Amino acid sequence: MIARVIGTGSYLPEKVLSNFDLEKMVETNNEWIIARTGIEERRIAADNESTSDMATKAAQRALEMAGVSAEEVDMIVMGTITGDHPWPATACIVQANLGAKNAYAYDVSAACSGFLYALSAASDYLTSGRGKKALVIGAEAMSRIVDWTDRNTCVLFGDGAGAILLEAQEGEFGVLSCHLYSDGNYFDLLYQPGFGTKVPASIAGIEEKLPYLKMQGNEVFKIAVRSLTAVSKEALKANGMTSEDVTWFVPHQANLRILEAVTKRLKLVDEQCFINVNKYGNTSGATIPVALDEINRQGRFNEGDLILMAAFGGGFTWGSSIIRW
Ligand code: UT7
Numbered sequence: 001m002i003a004r005v006i007g008t009g010s011y012l013p014e015k016v017l018s019n020f021d022l023e024k025m026v027e028t029n030n031e032w033i034i035a036r037t038g039i040e041e042r043r044i045a046a047d048n049e050s051t052s053d054m055a056t057k058a059a060q061r062a063l064e065m066a067g068v069s070a071e072e073v074d075m076i077v078m079g080t081i082t083g084d085h086p087w088p089a090t091a092c093i094v095q096a097n098l099g100a101k102n103a104y105a106y107d108v109s110a111a112c113s114g115f116l117y118a119l120s121a122a123s124d125y126l127t128s129g130r131g132k133k134a135l136v137i138g139a140e141a142m143s144r145i146v147d148w149t150d151r152n153t154c155v156l157f158g159d160g161a162g163a164i165l166l167e168a169q170e171g172e173f174g175v176l177s178c179h180l181y182s183d184g185n186y187f188d189l190l191y192q193p194g195f196g197t198k199v200p201a202s203i204a205g206i207e208e209k210l211p212y213l214k215m216q217g218n219e220v221f222k223i224a225v226r227s228l229t230a231v232s233k234e235a236l237k238a239n240g241m242t243s244e245d246v247t248w249f250v251p252h253q254a255n256l257r258i259l260e261a262v263t264k265r266l267k268l269v270d271e272q273c274f275i276n277v278n279k280y281g282n283t284s285g286a287t288i289p290v291a292l293d294e295i296n297r298q299g300r301f302n303e304g305d306l307i308l309m310a311a312f313g314g315g316f317t318w319g320s321s322i323i324r325w
Helices: 019-023 030-037 051-066 090-098 111-127 184-189 203-207 217-238 256-265 284-297
Strands: 002-011 015-018 041-044 075-079 104-108 133-141 159-169 174-182 248-251 306-313 317-324
Touching: 002 051, 002 111, 002 284, 015 019, 019 030, 030 256, 041 159, 051 090, 051 133, 051 159, 051 284, 075 090, 075 111, 090 104, 090 133, 104 111, 111 133, 111 159, 111 174, 111 284, 111 306, 111 317, 133 284, 159 174, 159 284, 174 217, 184 217, 217 256, 217 306, 217 317, 248 256, 248 284, 284 306
Parallel strands: 075 104, 075 133, 248 306
Antiparallel strands: 002 159, 002 174, 015 041, 133 159, 174 317, 306 317
């Protein structure tokens, strides 16, 4: 049994925030943002649009593509760190929105690696024979946890959602492997200090900007490049493959310089690496499924293509996966 992708979907909010818009908000400029990150613009959710709304639309598109009804879905697992509420799981709200009444649903908190963590859980579930169909979603409203006065972080992130529908099938097409890692020793290099149970909500905390994302960017950068390279090599080795076998490298889209460094270290050529960070910025758990849907809807996947995915994020968490399309 193998978990095969039978549908993809994505949703990006309409509102575009360009680098030039950001120049009017914080002390930054288009040249710096492009040179250091490769980002030109990002999407921002409307005031009345939440993570569950975006996730629902992405999931509906994946179901439509596959011609599968919501009642047929057995499991919904969603990578997100910007759920509608601290709890319950936003995947449950998506389940209700879809009318997926036979599915159990939960969120995975693994920041930018959330989609790959969710993919691994869904693949294990389907290959165990417990269910037939699973929706794997990555959805984030990063704009809601970004400090819009902090130029070190606010230029980097965007909002969006992506989803894939997996089906348990016989054969050799589907998720071939997942390798996942964590290291909590680094949790405070990239995190949201408040308001969880350690630092509960307070007026003083708001003034100290505790409910907003904090990152030590250049520390994260170095560890991200090392970890993404190592975990991608591990995936290739485990499958008896080399870089030349990879049709598409679909990495988490955090920063163009990270993608270029990892592509080079893996001895991949630029044409193998999919890049859309210029259009959407870092949408955390949503970047990989959004990218998969973009490639798929452009008709650029062929049966048998080997897709290498890798992600790194807060926790720290990181991982890789290979899919045979
Ligand atoms: O998604 C999961 C994980 N996240 C990542 O992988 C992100 C990893 N980190 C990065 O992408 C990069 O570290 C950044 C893009 C965040 C920063 O790039 P950098 O080359 O590491 O720059 P830096 O932090 O070393 O800062 C260089 C300078 C500083 O000025 P000084 O101290 O040299 O005078 C910053 O204050 O650039 C300044 N700076 C800015 N200038 C204009 C920082 N942000 C901005 C800005 N506009 N937006």
